[in-house]
Amino acid sequence: MKLPRAELDRSQRGIKVCKRCIIPETRPGITYDDEGICFPCRVAEHHSEVDWLARKKELQEISRWGREHSKCEYDCIVAVSGGKDSTRQALYARYELGLNPLLVSCTYPPQQQIDLGAYNVGNMISLGFDTIVVGPKPETWKKLMRNAFYRFGNWAKATEMALYAIPPRVATAYKIPLIFLGENNALNSGDLGGSLGGDANKIKDNNTLAGGKPTNLMDESILEKDVLWHQFPSDKDMADANVRIVYMGYYIEDFDPFANAKIALRHGLKVRNVPREDIGAYNLFEDLDEDFVHVNQLLKYFKLGFARVTDDACQAIRRGLMTREEGIELVKKYEGRCHQRYIENFCKYLEITEDEFWKVANSFRNKEIWEQLPDGEWKLHRQF
Ligand SMILES: [Zn+2]
Known part of the structure; x- marks a missing residue:
């Protein structure tokens, strides 16, 4: 059956991602080679050399x-x-x-x-x-x-x-x-x-x-x-x-988030103790100094179609600490999540209403990758 044109366009929409990790093409500056592998993955490949x-x-x-x-x-x-x-x-x-x-x-x-x-x-x-x-x-x-x-x-x-x-x-x-x-x-x-x-x-x-x-x-x-x-x-x-x-x-050979966290924890670092769903992150040892960061990750998700979980998963995948499939699962579970209390605090600080916040935030949604459904909800087109 031939789909109507609008339907076809929509089904073809989507963000392409690296074939090895899951970094999408919307990341500013990212490049892929002929095999669809991103530059940071190639850098990681040569790490041991x-x-x-x-x-x-x-x-x-x-x-x-x-x-x-x-x-x-x-x-x-x-x-x-x-x-x-x-x-x-x-x-x-x-x-x-x-x-x-x-x-x-x-x-x-x-x-x-x-x-x-x-x-x-x-x-x-x-x-x-x-x-x-x-x-x-x-x-x-x-x-x-x-x-x-x-x-x-x-x-x-x-x-x-x-x-x-x-x-x-x-x-x-x-x-x-x-x-x-x-x-x-x-x-x-x-x-x-x-x-x-x-x-x-x-x-x-x-x-x-x-x-x-x-x-x-x-x-x-x-x-x-x-x-x-x-x-x-x-x-x-x-x-x-x-x-x-x-x-x-x-x-430094092992200067990466995982090794650094291990060493810092041994020297007294304290990490977050909140549900991952609240902050839209998998690693609890990132961005520890303030909470507005979660709001910014949400905004990044609107603009680029990905946020912190993708970045963290990519680092882990490149180091062999996680499979690509595990990374995708984590993205589905936590990406773009931000507890209401962080948005409230952010609005209170900037002295804006939440309506105003959502108006501005939604104006930055990349409409190439986000689609507003008839019920008003937004759907991200992202293909792995
Ligand atoms: Zn990659």
């Missing part, structure tokens, strides 16, 4: 450079959230590289900060590190976040600006040129990030950081001086201070 000893020597060389060029007591800066990756980096800097790191952390306004996040940063400090915690002023923080939500359907764009700009700000102020970040997401997720190695100096040019200035999040009520901590130092200041930003994860 990497000369890890040579990379470690390179990291030691970078560390030596950092120590020699620092103009104060600290050899390097480690940007930390208190989570598994930053706990591992700080410990690695101290014990494996023999460095004296200064930890630099960004804190959130009280309505966003949660006890678990504060506990984990406290845990890192109690491991014996000196830490600078920067808390940008709440009023500007909220305005930028609100603008990011309305303009991009991604409130976290504003927060990420601060998270990435604060360490170079501290580096230029204290003349500590070496900054360590964690993973290079270009290799792990296919994000466009400039470098495919350990060099992170171009990170401000990636999609989210948009040149290192929050210009696209500003409005007439926000002055340039209000966004100091949301803005990278100028190229001249960065060059004068000789700032060098490095992905530590690139040099």
Whole structure:
């Protein structure tokens, strides 16, 4: 029987995914080869062929450079959230590289900060590190976040600006040129990030950081001086201070979410204790510092047709810790879930009604992949 045209179009809709993991083509920057395998899967395939000893020597060389060029007591800066990756980096800097790191952390306004996040940063400090915690002023923080939500359907764009700009700000102020970040997401997720190695100096040019200035999040009520901590130092200041930003994860053979979590847990990290259905996540050791992240994952699901469960499953599949089928099951079970209380808190914080939230959120749904059914419900077309 011949289907009507509209029916045909609908049945052909759908997001294509990698044949090995389950990363969909809607992930910005993702590429597939002729066999339908994504770039991060190919990187993972060659993981064991990497000369890890040579990379470690390179990291030691970078560390030596950092120590020699620092103009104060600290050899390097480690940007930390208190989570598994930053706990591992700080410990690695101290014990494996023999460095004296200064930890630099960004804190959130009280309505966003949660006890678990504060506990984990406290845990890192109690491991014996000196830490600078920067808390940008709440009023500007909220305005930028609100603008990011309305303009991009991604409130976290504003927060990420601060998270990435604060360490170079501290580096230029204290003349500590070496900054360590964690993973290079270009290799792990296919994000466009400039470098495919350990060099992170171009990170401000990636999609989210948009040149290192929050210009696209500003409005007439926000002055340039209000966004100091949301803005990278100028190229001249960065060059004068000789700032060098490095992905530590690139040099360490087992730097991955699972190994990092194991090590951090041994050193006091606390993870989430909530049902996975509530937060739309499988791994309970991710994104521990605040709860609005669950709302952002929901928005990402609307925009791209996938969210955190897919990302986490892909990492596990590439490491042989999960089969593709198991990943698909987890996606069906948890992807796009976000408990009502997180949405309520988010709306309360941004001072918007829930109706307004849903209006904005639904306006960002990618209509190529989402279909609104006659009863008003939305259906995602995603094929595995
Ligand atoms: Zn893949």
